[in-house]
Amino acid sequence: MSYGYAGKIARVNLSTKEVTTIETARYEEFGGGYGMGAAIFWDLAVAPGEWDLKDAFDPRNVLPIMVGPLAGTGVPGAGRTSVCGISPETFPTCEFWRTNFGGRFGTMMKLAGWDGVVVEGKADQPVWINIINDQVKIESAADLWGRDTWETQGRIANMVGGRVRFGEEWMQLGDTYTTGIPQIVCIGPVGEARSRLAALITGSGVSGRIGGFGAVFGAKNLKAVSVLGSGTVKMADAKALLDARIWQMTGGGLVTGSFAPASAGSGSCHPCLRADRRRNVYHAGETMCVDQHWLANPEEQSLRGAQSAQAASEAELASQALMKYGASGWSAHFLGLFISDIPGAPDFFNKKVPVETGIGWYIRYLYRIGELGPGKRIDSAPLPMEQWGELSFRLAFLDAISKRVGIGDALAEGCMRAAQRWGRLEQDLESGALRFPAWGATGHWTLPSAEWAYNYLLGAGDPSWHGLVTAVGKPRGKTTEEALIELAKKMVPYENDIFMFNYAWKGEEAWKTGLYSPHKAKEVAWSRHYATFWNESMAFCEMFLPNLETISPEIEMKYYTAVTGKKDTFADTMRIGQKTWTLERAIRVMHGRDRKAEVFAPFMYRPGASGMTFWGGVPIYENGKWRHDEAPDMYLDKQGVEDFKTHYYQLEGWDKENGWPTRRTLESYGLKRVADIMAERGKLGS
Amino acid sequence: MAESEKSVTQGKVPRRKFLVGGGAALAAGAFAAQIPGSAAQPAAAKASYPSSTGYIVYDSRLCWGCQSCMFNCSVAHYGESNPSLSRIQIIRDAPSFTKYPLDVVMAPCRQCVTPLCVQNCPTGAAHVDTEHGNVRVIDEGKCIGCKRCLQMCPQNPRRTVWNPYKKKSTKCDLCLDTPFWSREGGPGGEPACVTGCPAKALKLVRETPPQEDVAGYDVNLVPPRPKMPSGKTPTPAAKQPAPKS
Known part of the structure; x- marks a missing residue:
């Protein structure tokens, strides 16, 4: 077992109420986080x-x-927690999908001595999982059931802390002490x-x-997972x-975020x-722009613009x-914050998508349109309404x-599913009123960021990965070609x-070197392999890294090597990302995914179809020249997508006929056991 | 007037009033007298100590609550990450959901003018390091693990830290002894917490902050905005690319 890992994963079966342990070493080949989770x-x-x-x-x-x-080592931005499983959100089928979240939960998990907790089964009554260092209990x-998420966390913190006054006292845990507060992930009434x-x-x-993984918690009668730790994470090279x-x-190269340092x-x-x-x-809240889409009254104000005191107060509430x-905030949001003039947009968007x-x-x-309303x-x-x-x-x-x-x-x-229930699915998908690029999953824009769109399609919804969006933007002080080289x-x-x-x-260049070419396949593959390893498995926040204009991938490797002590090259890590992505593909194939879907x-x-762009748009090579273009008129060609x-x-x-991984590919990653099962069930590519 | 005194934030509401200074010394002394053996403490009779020449002050409104300082502290001193061993504690009040600015408690060692940890140490392990700017430190070699310094620290939460692996007490030494930190520590140096703070919410100062309450250490560290030739304060320019959606 390399440095950085806690060494064990808790396995909690809510049906049998058994708590057992999985050795992390068994899954170390997948890096950690999501990679281990998928395996x-x-x-x-x-x-x-x-x-x-x-x-x-x-x-x-x-x-x-x-x-x-x-996580838990002090490496910045790498404390996110990954959750995967069959998602209730996707449509028409519940697909294998994943989410992740930041905050403090992931760090605390490591300090408690765990690389994760795996939840199975369904409790017969509402429960929560209480992890305090080595102790894992089903409570x-x-x-708590019926209470909102804030109340739930407050009550659990009090139950775990007893009479400790958080913020004023150290809490004793066995031989150790901590000023830490239990970190809790939970669900609310929704x-x-x-x-x-x-x-x-x-x-x-x-x-x-x-x-929609909160609904899976609900289905399992699992209200929350709380973790409190006071332990140590060892690393290979602290200095x-x-x-x-x-x-x-x-x-240089650090993008410090929406709020500058030394900003109260x-x-x-x-x-x-x-x-x-x-x-x-937002009441000490930690919200990001996606939640602002929910907050803003989109027709009357921009959250980034001036707000009246009342509007600000209502937004906070x-x-x-x-x-x-x-x-x-993503699935329930009302309208995107950014609206673009897009030629050919449906009338109901007033040309602004x-x-x-x-x-x-x-x-x-x-x-x-008079379809929905009181008595309608x-x-x-x-x-x-x-x-x-x-x-x-x-x-x-x-x-x-x-x-x-x-x-x-x-x-x-x-x-x-609501549209289906109301008998409007086909017509509203056709008209674009249901503006979900694939799998019925809400999310960010896609085009003109074509790699984003393709990742949406090849996964099970929004990849939520900005890594190349800024990097291919219009450069400063150099030509587009120089920057892209x-x-x-x-x-x-x-x-x-x-x-x-x-x-x-569009045109010949799209098939030769553009959106439908083998070149674009490489960009999409790179983005998926990078994101799978570095953002999902090493758990770097994708708002933090990569920073391809400057310090990536050097900084990622510095952190990785310092903590784990592994001798991997960057290419090795990308290979692990590709391996996990292929395993993810295998899970989807077993679920029913194929080329036609x-x-x-x-x-x-x-x-x-196109939408928002930043940083001068995307680079386009046509007639022997590179240029940047916001490409508001971009849309996809059906045959082109098939060729891609x-x-x-x-x-x-x-x-290439059905999109299923082949035995040769799986075995090249050491996944013979996966290939055998796929072959046994008639799902192996040839 | 010390720099830190000048920059005390006007109107800031201290999270909690702490019992410090002479009153605290009396109270702690009374407590110490009840502890068997405390009357024999060689250091207890010492009335005053030379002031430290370095202090960590902070701005609790600037703090992001990221706890980088805590990780840096434990890694710099021990080569391992363990916030419970950190000599600076930052408590982010989630999930208690206290409103800003009371949602974060910053708790670095104050390098007290009257250091009760030193005064009450029965072995002299906690002492004033006169060779290094009078920093209040604990010599682990002399510590017998009696935890008296933990009990005597008048701050909430206490700033002396228990190391359960060595069964000894520790405290902030301004990074005088940091085998895993490439930079020089000490009163004139670069403590790992200060240098590693991305929010610039910590600062090492040489002058003794006012000791009366927390406000002497919880100061305004927001850098002044540059003035335009016209004398107007410019709107801060966007230093970052447009936000990612």
Whole structure:
């Protein structure tokens, strides 16, 4: 076992009430965090073959809640916690998917001596999991069920701490002491209602908001996981770690976040060099821009602009409500914050396309066209539709969902399933009113960031990964070509192919070097392999790293080597990322994924598909020249996407006919056991 | 007037009033007298000590609550990460959800003018290091693990730290003894917590802060905005790229 790891993973079966231990060393080949989580999911949920993997609420759904080897060491931005499993959010099928969250939970998990906790089964009564250093107990949540996420955390903290006055006293844990407060991830009433909009909440405003995993907690009768630790994380080279931190702080290239240093009221995760969180608004909340989409009254104000005191107050209250109810700011949001002029956008967007839409937007659309409202075919009761966008509406919205009362029962199922229930799925997908690029999963923009769109399709929803968006932006002080040549050097193991950054989307060049070419397949593969290893498994916040314009991947390697002591090269780490991505693919294939299923929603193939850009847009190579273009007119070609898939599957060593990994590919990663099971069940590529 | 005294934030509400200074000394002395053997303490009779020439002050409104300082402290001293061994403690009040600015408690050692940890140490392990700027330190070689310094520290939470692995007490030494820190510590040096603070919420000063209450150490560290030639204060320029969505 290398440095950085705690060495053990707790395995908690809520059905049998058994708590056992998994040796971390068994999964070290996957790095940590999500990589280990995916491998554990394969071993516990897929390999036994006792479950068809279709129902996210089945007690056989396994939730690995994992941290990486860098967590708890002081490496900045690397304390995130990964959760994976079958997601209730995706549509039409519940896909294998993952989320992660920051805050302090992951760090505390390591300090308690665990690399993660794996939750299986379903409790017969509401419970919470209480981890204090080596002790893991299943506790009754009878007094917590029904309570909001803040109240839940406060009560658990008091139960764990007893009479300790947090902030004033040291708490004794065996021979050790800590001033730490239990870190708790929990669900609110929305999760208890098994709403597919449910998030996992930790602290006042940190959430794992992708995938609806809060509803899986609810289905398992699991209210919360609390962890308190006072232990040690060992590292290979402590001096090198501290040197790397200082180098990153002073050597340039550090993007310190939305709030500059020495700015009162900023906050951050544990421990970080970016200040993206806030202490002084949203009731000590820690909100990010995605939650602001929920907060802002989109038709009257911009959150980044001047706000009236009343609007600010209402935004804070709306934020509190969102977090207390435990809803995903992503899935429940009303309109994207950024709106772009897009040629060909549908009339109902007035040619201005929101970055993303959610269920709030969708019900307003149905209200405006007269389909939804009091006494209408889709009865809006108990929602006060005339107050849409106001705080009162949003509170009623959350309440209706958490109680599944009236229209709330359909809303709790998310946009796609609600549309299906109302008989509007096909027409609203066709018109683009349901603006979800693939898998019915809400999220960020896609085009013109084509790698983002492809990752959306190849995964099970929004990749939420910005790593190349800034890097391919318009450079300062150099030409586009010069900047891309520098960037291409970092794309190990696909380095020095400048055309992987070509976003040409029409004409011959799109197939030759652009969006539908083998070059683009390399960019998509690189982004997925990097994100899988560095952001999901080493658990670096993707707002923090990569920083490809400057210090990446050097800084990642400095931290990784200092903590683990491993001799891996950057190419080795990318290979581990690719291995985990291939295992993830294998899980999807066992679930039913194939080439035919990987198609975008209709609007992606029509004018109006494009959206927001930053930093001068994307680079496009046409007629022998590079230029930057915001590409508002970009949309995808159906055959082009099919051609891209062929290139991509081949690059990954998957069968180009069905997108299934081949035995040769799996065995090259040491995954013979996976290949054997896939072959046995007729799912192996050839 | 000391720099730190000048910069005390106006209108800041201390999180809690701490019992410090002479009153605390009396109270702690009374407590010490009840401990068997404390009357024989050689250091207890000492009335005064030379002041430290270095102090860590902080701005609890600037702090991000990231606890980088705690990780840096334990890593610099022990080569391992363990916030419970850190000689500076930052308590972020989530999940208690106390409102800003009371949601963060910053608890570095104050290098007290009247160091009760030193005064009450029965072996002289806790002492004033006159060779290194009068920093109040604990010599682990002399510590017998009686925990008296833990009991005597008048701060809440206490600033003396128990090392359960060595069964000895420790405290902030301003990074005089940091085998895993590449830079020089001490009163004129670069303590790992201060240098490693991304929020610039910690500062090493040479002058003795006012000892009366917490405000002497919890000071305004916000750098003044540059003045335009016109005398107007400019709106801060966006130093960062546009925010990621």
